[in-house]
Amino acid sequence: MRTIHDIHGGIHPPERKALSRPGDLQNAPIPPVLVLPVRQHLGVPALPIVAVGDTVLGGQVLAEAQGVMSVPVHAPSSGTVVAIESRPIAHASGLADQCIVIQTDGEDHWLAFEGVTSWRERDPATLVERIREAGIAGLGGAGFPTAVKLSPGPTRPIETLLVNGTECEPYITADDTLMQCRADELVEGAHILAHILSADSILIGIEDNKPDAIARVQAAISRAGVDVELATFPTKYPSGGEKQIIEILTGQQVPSGGIPADIGIVCVNPGTAVATQQAIVDGKPLTHRIVTLTGEALAAPQNVTACLGTPITQLLEHAELSVDGQQRIIHGGPMMGFAVSDLNAPITKITNCLLAPTATELPLPDPAQPCIRCGHCAEACPASLLPQQLYWYARAKDQEQLAEHRLFDCIECGACAYVCPSQIPLVQYYRAAKGQIRDSEQEKRRSDNSRERFEARQARLEAETAAREAKRAARKAAAQSQAAENGSDPIQEAIERAKARKAEQEANP
Amino acid sequence: MSLLRVTSPHASGQGQVSSVMRDVLIATLPGVLILTAYFGPGTLLNIVFGGLIAVATEYAITALRGRDPRVAISDLSILVTSTLLCIALPPYAPWWLIVIGVLTAVLLGKQVFGGLGYNPFNPAMVGYVVLLISFPVQMSAWASPRGLAEVPGLGDTLRHVFAPGTIDAVTAATPLDLLRQNTGLLFEDLLTNSPELTGWGGIGWFEVNLAFLRWRPLAVVSPDLYLACAHRYARCPRCLRAHRI
Incomplete structure (x- = not known):
């Protein structure tokens, strides 16, 4: 049994996770128009390689990675490119960015993909290249290009691959749902990542407020008959911070200004592990993700698998947003998310939650008073x-x-x-x-x-x-x-x- | 529908300045009860009277400064200041001592620096220090505790506070007097035999005197901790001997 360490501080805000019924996953409808920003990740924007008027198939590359700190963008459904222009995106700054706009044809035709089931015999470098080509960036929120994370360099030998299934932020249940519905893919994906990194051990950490996810992942581990350690730990915000979960599970602290690889750990989101599995075994690029639609202003809060590039307004409509007057739409959770400034902005690889709270649910703060120390x-x-x-x-x-x-x-x-x-x-x-x-x-x-x-x-x-x-x-x-x-x-x-x-x-x- | 743009975190805890202050006030209760048990209602009267003066002063000053006085009063910080000061004053202190202390605390300790949160020193202790320097006699005139003298009732208390000089029966010999005038007995014998040093009242005296002798710096940091320590110390004869008191 692993010793669970405590981190300094932390809080226990109301979790409100049951609202979006974790574990129940629906497909969001394909919207008539998809808006795909060329930068959905941390780093250099991808370079569009399609032109206005081109017809595209699902899974087709729309924009190519430029350099190492970049990943390509793929079409989530078939249709016609109608514009390549600056559009509002979901970003804290409220600024616009270059987007490829696709009018979908409703046929949802896809390219044929070729996967690799015998990935154990493949050279890690080719697998990393496949992951890059599949457009995978960290699905936890930062959107760090996964291929870069998987290349820590010879000076940083990796001992442990850590799958961070904490999801400590209130309301959000996207990872919980993913772990419940895609547990087998998660375990295999973690293995692929560990194989690439030559990591000795695989550790999946889940907060103890997700018993269903814990049970499903445990079952998947036994089914696979592999050596994966599942660790659970007490619920506390923000245990899911990368440095925090590493301290909780290993007792080690990532040095200030350093990265986990400095102490032999690579930490990934479960969504990233599943996307990796799909990219390698199915050959499928990252075109969809699970998004939690929640908040009391929604009549039908839920978790959906949605096409990247779906305008936020479509998803809110799907979850039956009912408001008049002022409304706050939060991209992410109530603790670290940002308020969306334009509902036509699309969801991207980093969108794990759209939160539409009522004014009584998350009241606006009172005017600030002086610090009383x-x-x-x-x-x-x-x-x-x-x-x-x-x-x-x-x-x-x-x-x-x-x-x-x-x-x-x-x-x-x-x-x-x-x-x-x-x-x-x-x-x-x-x-x-x-x-x-x-x-x-x-x-x-x-x-x-x-x-x-x-x-x-x-x-x-x-x-x-x-x-x-x-x-x-x-x-x-x-x-x-x-x-x-x-x-x-x-x-x-x-x-x-x-x-x-x-x-x-x-x-x- | 118009979109609200605010930054994270969007959730906030239930904490309020007033609830922090309320907790501090609750934490003073045990100390206030001990003082009242030993010295009668004098401390309570200090707190109530001082509180009224403090609230009135705070209200007037914040109104003069163009702030909303109701907001300033409702954070309860002014009651914390006045209560801390009034606990530290001798019970049955004359009314003008309380008024001067509270005015000093609120005006010079707090408001001249910009009010809540901007005071460089603890306002209650500013008031206390000014009183101690200006009126040492009144500030050291502690009443005799229960057991050595009659503890005055409410009527006597009011008369004593608001018409000082009309009552003079509440002071008596202190342990320090006893030690000064003692010529033959060993300290151990004094400790076991003299009524001033034993029993209910004697311990009360120890608490007050010891606190002043040994833990005054602590009182600035935490008046409650200081009272608690004084209490423990007074009940331990070995500690007393070790410090040659």
Whole structure:
């Protein structure tokens, strides 16, 4: 039995997970129009390789990866490309991004795929390439390209593959549903990932508030007859943070500024493991994902498998959103999700939940009151930071002290703001401070660059002047030595010549 | 339908400043009860009278500063300040001592710095320090505890507080007096024989005097912890001997 460690802090917000009936998975209808952003992952956007007017089949590549930190985008259904243009996307900034828009034909024709069942005999490098070509990016929320995660390099040997089935955030049940409905694929996917990484052990961690998922995954492990460890641990938010679950299950801490691979662990979301299984065994690219549609403003909250690129409004309609007046639509969960600014924005690879709460369910915070230094935030912080100090330094824009107090170790989980009796939007301060620090670092880099440029120019000009001087000196020396050799002075001769010419002109006017 | 744009976290706990302050007030209850048990209703009167003055002052000042006074009062922080100060004052202190202390705490301790959350020092302790420096006689005039003297009733208490000087029966010899005037007895004998040092009242005296002698710094940090420690200490003769008291 594995020793379960506790992390510092954490909170127990109401879970509200039963609302979306985890384990019951429906298919969302294929929408008439799919909007596929070329960047659904962390990194470089993919490059469109289709043109407006092209007909495409399901699974066809629409945009190719550009470089290592990038993954391709595939068509989730058949239809015609009607536009490649800037459209609103679901992003905290509310900005638009380039999207490939497909008018679906309703036929849902697909390319034929070829899978690899004998993946154990395949070279890890080819499997990683397949995963990249399948467009897989972390489905947990960050969208980190999986192929990059699977290449930690020779300096970081991997001992453990950790499947993070915590899903600690309230309301969300997408991973819970996935683990219940796709447990066999999950176990095989985890094996493929461990094979690629040459990891010695596979560990699946699930919070103890998901007994059905735990039972199904346990059954799948026994069915597969393989060596996979299933660990359960007490429910607490935010146990599902990558660094947090690693500490809970291993007692080890990922170094500040480091990644789990530094201590021999690679951590993936269950959705990523299932997508990997489908990409390798079925040869199927990532075109769909499970999304939790929940909140009391929805008459039919549920979990659906939806095409990537489905506009948010379609899914909310499907779940029977009924509101008039003001409504908050949250992309993600109530703790870390962001409010959507345009309902025509599509869901992407990182959309695990759409939450439509009523005003009484998640009331807006009261106006912030002054900090009374009660210290509740420091007790709640899972990263053992001092949120109160960070708050004062963020207000004072004291970047040195913010760095000293490890602002960048903040995972923005929101536990501090949740417990704050003064309702101070602490996370907002930290995000702003991080942005300011990034800005000033960029500013510093820019000014360093221009200083270097200036210095290089100065050096070049000086070198040129010096070279000219040297040439002149050389000419002078040559002339002098010539004069010394011939017994005549060229300057004196020139003066003589000029005098003679002048005298001649005066003589013959 | 219009979309609301707010940042995460969207869920928030039930915590309020007023509930934090309410918890602090509840935590003072055991200490207040002990003080009342030993010294009678003087402490309670301090707290009620001081509280009224404090709330009135806070209300007036926040209104003058252009803030909503009801918001300022409803966070209960002003009651925490006045209660902490009034616990630390001697029971049956004259009314003007309480008024000066509370005004100092609210005005100089809290509001001049910008009110709740911006005070560099504990406002109650600012009030206490000013009183101790300005009125050392009144601040050290602790009444005799139950067992050594009659504990006054409510009527006597009111008269004593609001018409100081009309009653003089509530002070008596303190253990320190006893030690100063003692010429022949060993400390152990005194400890077991003198009424001032034994029984209900004697222990009460120890608590107060010991607290002042040994744990005053602690009182600034946590008045309740300080009372609790004083209580433990007073019940342990070995501790007393170790400190040559």
